Amino acid sequence: MISKAVLVLSLASSALAFAPASGFLGSGIQLRQGSNRGGVSMKIELAPLPYDYTALEPKISKTTLTIHHDKHHAKYVTVANQMIEGTEMEKDDCTTIVLKAHKAANQPLFNNAAQAWNHEFYWNSMKANGGGAPTGALADQINKDFGSFDAFKTKFAEAGNTAFGSGWAWLSWDGSKLVVDKTIGAGNPVTEGKTPLVTMDVWEHAYYVDYQNMRATYVTTFLDSLVNWDFVAANFAKAKK
Numbered sequence: 001m002i003s004k005a006v007l008v009l010s011l012a013s014s015a016l017a018f019a020p021a022s023g024f025l026g027s028g029i030q031l032r033q034g035s036n037r038g039g040v041s042m043k044i045e046l047a048p049l050p051y052d053y054t055a056l057e058p059k060i061s062k063t064t065l066t067i068h069h070d071k072h073h074a075k076y077v078t079v080a081n082q083m084i085e086g087t088e089m090e091k092d093d094c095t096t097i098v099l100k101a102h103k104a105a106n107q108p109l110f111n112n113a114a115q116a117w118n119h120e121f122y123w124n125s126m127k128a129n130g131g132g133a134p135t136g137a138l139a140d141q142i143n144k145d146f147g148s149f150d151a152f153k154t155k156f157a158e159a160g161n162t163a164f165g166s167g168w169a170w171l172s173w174d175g176s177k178l179v180v181d182k183t184i185g186a187g188n189p190v191t192e193g194k195t196p197l198v199t200m201d202v203w204e205h206a207y208y209v210d211y212q213n214m215r216a217t218y219v220t221t222f223l224d225s226l227v228n229w230d231f232v233a234a235n236f237a238k239a240k241k
Helices: 062-084 094-103 107-124 136-146 149-162 215-226 229-240
Strands: 005-007 017-019 023-025 031-033 035-037 040-042 167-173 178-184 195-201
Touching: 062 094, 062 107, 094 107, 107 195, 136 149, 136 178, 136 229, 149 167, 149 178, 149 215, 167 229, 195 229
Parallel strands: none
Antiparallel strands: 005 031, 017 023, 035 040, 167 178, 167 195
């Protein structure tokens, strides 16, 4: 199979922003040659973590990141690429694949492509020595839409803690205001026309090695010590343009 120049899933910069209508936008976007692995031309690629596997310790262990990225995330990427092989979606970016699969009610493809999207976004939603509070325009918008930063944290934590089974908590821009969303399974706010700004994975594989059944402790740790507000602010600025 001849490789073609394709848009691949890449978030090399922590300040990379996303746009639901047109795929991944920002300083980290690249055109690469699609690789050929096992006969499958890879249109969605597994980017390296934006930090070392030990960078988030002790909040998230090397063991968790290794299993989560190299096994779970990698599997979603592989299966999604197998599903689009030989179809018109071979040339599409990941966001477009997610939206097309959702519109067509193609649940297997949606699950794998959206999970590839969600995980790439999740890695960049965290950083070593993260947490704290945002500043500038993002902080002002949070205060406007939620009343206070503490009120936002409460609402975001509630979304993460109450997602039944496996899912995601999101802060998104709906075109006029910030909103907190809770999605189940592979759900992603882009299917509702929203622009995700940050996400937290609450599938058990994201936290069980380190926190066992104490999801609430993981959620608190994410907000207090892991969230990458620089990434969120960059996405917010892009969404408002």
